[in-house]
Amino acid sequence: MAIFLTENSRVIVQGMTGSEGMKHTARMLAAGTTVVGGVNPRKAGETVSVGSRDIPVFGTVADAVAATGADVSVLFVPPAHTKAAAIEAADAAIPLAVVITEGVPVHDTAEFRAYAEARGTRIIGPNCPGLISPGRSNAGIIPADITKAGRIGLVSKSGTLTYQLMHELRDIGFSTCVGIGGDPIVGTTHIDCLEAFENDPDTDAIVMIGEIGGDAEERAAAYIREHVSKPVVGYVAGFTAPEGKTMGHAGAIVSGSSGTAAAKKAALESVGVQIGQTPSETAQLMRRVLESALESQPV
Structure with missing residues (x-):
């Protein structure tokens, strides 16, 4: 599925x-x-x-x-x-x-x-790479040959980081990868994807990629606290971004203390989401989560 x-x-x-x-x-x-x-x-x-x-x-x-x-x-x-x-x-x-x-x-x-x-x-979207269910269908511009079908769900604001995590976890594979886009307003949110992955019997764990700007990740953290039972690991891009400067995406701008990567990381960690300091570390966290889940299964 x-x-x-x-x-x-x-x-x-x-x-x-x-x-x-x-x-x-x-x-x-x-x-x-x-x-x-x-x-x-x-x-x-x-x-x-x-x-x-x-x-x-x-x-x-x-x-x-x-x-x-x-x-x-x-x-x-x-x-x-x-x-x-x-x-x-x-x-x-x-x-x-x-x-x-x-x-x-x-x-x-x-x-x-x-x-x-x-x-x-x-x-x-808009301003997104689309989505792919590997081995099934691809709607957009995501490269189809960098991963395989598996049981991880991925939702990301960043197209490039979507591709990187798909590649880093290519040996495990994904149920669906969704690039929601980085504009200030998008049609499908982190929460929409978290809800869908939570209800998908063929998704065992979720990778969530955010970035500076807005409060989408904080709202996602509140949703995870109340509604998501599956393990979630994450990455927030933009820890070194200067205040007041748009970084890549139109929505990636920090104003004062609002929308910082540190605030988003803290909000997600407070609800049990493990946050990597780099995309590669995030992939390693997911590997550990899945290994732990396998070890806990009854023989």
């Missing part, structure tokens, strides 16, 4: 015919993802060859859903058009929309997130 994305997911790509859309559609197909169509109003009715596959292009998301039964859309759409594309996906009742685009205005994200939520569409 996996969360949000499985081998039965049927994926369309909004913006498939652009350079990034074509490149990553080919990679998703190579990873075994069932890509059933693309969306581009200017190329409706055409067929695009991607690798050895011919993929139909539809004029609207609604047309693509009606023709293919798609239940996931991956958005490679310029920032100025992202809000309209996400709203179109929600209007078509797509259950999961993965917004890869960076640089989306925060007020646009706030608007389409609320619109989608009211219509039952889960948004992942």
Whole structure:
């Protein structure tokens, strides 16, 4: 089992015919993802060859859903058009929309997130690498060949650190890895993923990666205290970040004592989450957690 994305997911790509859309559609197909169509109003009715596959292009998301039964859309759409594309996906009742685009205005994200939520569409992103259930499906830009299927769940603000932890724990493997994005407002949060992993019978432990800025990690700590029984290890990026300077992600900014890595680390450790000082140490902590769990099982 996996969360949000499985081998039965049927994926369309909004913006498939652009350079990034074509490149990553080919990679998703190579990873075994069932890509059933693309969306581009200017190329409706055409067929695009991607690798050895011919993929139909539809004029609207609604047309693509009606023709293919798609239940996931991956958005490679310029920032100025992202809000309209996400709203179109929600209007078509797509259950999961993965917004890869960076640089989306925060007020646009706030608007389409609320619109989608009211219509039952889960948004992942924006400014994210997407998600992968290794060996089953890949929706986004996460490299599929750096890990294997296993029983660890991973949720991360950082795409790069998603890849690093996947690689560091590649011999153990993952149920699903979700890159939620690092903007101030995102569609799917740490808490959403923690809840899903807690309820997934094929996830035994969780890696949670946060970073400076905002209070998402503190809120996740409060949720873990009340609702998560599975072991969680974590990493918080940004211990050496200077105050008042945005670091990489639009949401990664420290203002005064708010949103510091030290405060987030303290909050998570107070509810039993083991925090690594580096990504590699975080991976080692997960190994120890899993080894301890195996040793405690009855013979």
